[in-house]
Amino acid sequence: MSLKHAILGFLYKEPLSGYDLSKMFDGSRTSYWTATHTQIYRTLNELNESGMVYCWIIQQEQSPNKKNYHLTEKGREELFKWLKSDQGMTPIKDKFLLQMSFINILSEQEIDEVINNRIKRIKNQIDSLRCGDYYKGLKYAKNERERLLMYTALEYGVGLYEFELQWLKSCRAKLDNINRLNEYNSDSE
Known part of the structure; x- marks a missing residue:
């Protein structure tokens, strides 16, 4: 479940909105992992429901309100657990x-x-x-x-x-x- 962990990794560095995360995956930051807006927002919702992240709404006057996501201690523990784990060999699916x-x-x-x-x-x-x-x-x-x-x-x-x-x-x-x-x-x- 690498998308979950990629999001946790980005949020470890700083709180981000779903839009900010989408920009991270658009190729400007990584050449090794991609994700669609739908996948990102679905994963953010799952992470929020599982208590690994929380979000707060930022009120904006000129544009729609923005949800900023933050890593919780549970999310931090999951990220560290994943970082220390053996990923095995990646199956080739080309x-x-x-x-x-x-x-x-x-x-x-x-x-x-x-x-x-x-x-x-x-x-x-x-x-x-x-x-x-x-x-x-x-x-x-x-x-x-x-x-x-x-x-x-x-x-x-x-x-x-x-x-x-x-x-x-x-x-x-x-x-x-x-x-x-x-x-x-x-x-x-």
Whole structure:
């Protein structure tokens, strides 16, 4: 239940509204976890009902009232318990890898198109991560150790995309070799 723990982690740093939390998950602060507004608000309600957070309403004249959420002692204990626990191995659940398992059904041209589109998407994601928006969140770190740990998490995300980019290029090169070999064999017959 990592969304619950991600929210508890953000609230450990400071009280936030649901809107503020949504901004945290929009990609500007993390490259490794996403959540929709609906998921965030549903989880906040569950955390509030379970006593891990409480909220208070801030009256605003120019805009709708705002609910600010705070971590309770129970929420803090849950966060620390989770932080100390072994997360085990993360099961791989990757739509693109599943797609690649069956892509042989398509023509060579269609396979090239799928791989090239994925390469473009990955390159754009790497560029986005490196442009600086993702690193703006580092300024909220309370000390150098926190900044370093936040940075290494972002670095890990970039590294995963860089690995996938190299893997895709390798797949494309291997497919090109097979295609050339098949052409050679058909010409030899």
